[in-house]
Amino acid sequence: MLDARVLVLTGAGVSAESGIPTFRGKDGYWRDLNPAKLATPEAFANDPGLVWEWYRERRQRIRNAQPNPAHKAIEKLAQHAHEFLLVTQNVDDLHARAGSSKEKMVQIHGDIFVTRCSRCDFRRHDYEHDHEHDHEHEHESEDIDVPRCPQCEGLMRPGVVWFGEQLPWHELRRVENYLKAGACDFVIVAGTTATFGYIIDWAVRAIANDGGLIEVNPEETPLSRFATQRVRKPAALALLRIVDELAISRSSKL
Numbered sequence: 405m406l407d408a409r410v411l412v413l414t415g416a417g418v419s420a421e422s423g424i425p426t427f428r429g430k431d432g433y434w435r436d437l438n439p440a441k442l443a444t445p446e447a448f449a450n451d452p453g454l455v456w457e458w459y460r461e462r463r464q465r466i467r468n469a470q471p472n473p474a475h476k477a478i479e480k481l482a483q484h485a486h487e488f489l490l491v492t493q494n495v496d497d498l499h500a501r502a503g504s505s506k507e508k509m510v511q512i513h514g515d516i517f518v519t520r521c522s523r524c525d526f527r528r529h530d531y532e533h534d535h536e537h538d539h540e541h542e543h544e545s546e547d548i549d550v551p552r553c554p555q556c557e558g559l560m561r562p563g564v565v566w567f568g569e570q571l572p573w574h575e576l577r578r579v580e581n582y583l584k585a586g587a588c589d590f591v592i593v594a595g596t597t598a599t600f601g602y603i604i605d606w607a608v609r610a611i612a613n614d615g616g617l618i619e620v621n622p623e624e625t626p627l628s629r630f631a632t633q634r635v636r637k638p639a640a641l642a643l644l645r646i647v648d649e650l651a652i653s654r655s656s657k658l
């Protein structure tokens with residue numbers, strides 16, 4: 405057992421080596437479209453078919469991808485740390501498929517495999533492609549590529565958080581409760597540009613009591629100045645070594 409209270413924050417860079425494109429940077433563009441502009445309520449209102457096409461391609465890519473050593477290293481840390489929470493901005497399921505349990509993980513930007521109604525509370529989990537496809541054609545409408553709610557006929561949308569939208573309340577509470585329950589011995593922030601203030605806020609608050617902040621990112625980010633250790637390497641390469649080193653320095657039994 406690693407005698408430590410740990411918070412891990414991850415972003416798209418952790419899944420990059422599984423072949424999932426990040427959001428920002430030149431490789432993040434989809435058919436010359438900026439993902440930051442597609443992941444908005446406005447884009448969905450203007451062209452729901454286009455937004456769905458993007459999400460379907462992403463779902464397919466994620467289904468075909470495999471977790472990489474970064475996901476596995478985080479799961480190993482979760483298994484052994486005395487107290488642990490993973491907060492991921494990633495909507496893919498690669499942390500889960502690497503073994504991270506729901507109890508120790510918060511998907512703060514939602515789950516790409518959830519399809520929910522944009523009008524009522526209806527939601528479902530669309531993992532299998534066939535299932536997704538069935539629903540698309542269940543209701544005859546002009547928007548054959550845009551699923552309709554079986555309850556209210558409203559447009560269905562992916563169960564993710566878009567720019568300008570509120571974070572899911574329940575998940576937000578889980579993060580806040582973890583932070584309130586005690587300071588962390590260390591925080592690992594991997595593969596995120598830390599664009600959102602709340603990511604910086606959570607990382608900084610968690611180490612308020614002299615905890616360590618390890619940043620794993622080939623590039624500098626707004627969080628870098630708070631980091632006690634900066635690892636400028638890809639996550640899949642660096643994380644397992646970091647986890648093993650933490651184990652050696654804090655316990656001999658990991």
Ligand code: OAD
Nearest residue numbers: 415416417420426427428493565595596597621623638639
């Ligand atoms: P970004 O695409 O903004 O940033 C990816 C980060 O990963 C960058 O800082 C890269 O330097 C870093 N990176 C790239 N390859 C890496 C690797 N192999 N190992 C480690 N780091 C690597 O992704 P996020 O910060 O996750 O939100 O973006 C945050 C949110 O913005 C996303 O969750 C999404 C997006 O809009 C919503 O959809 C609401």
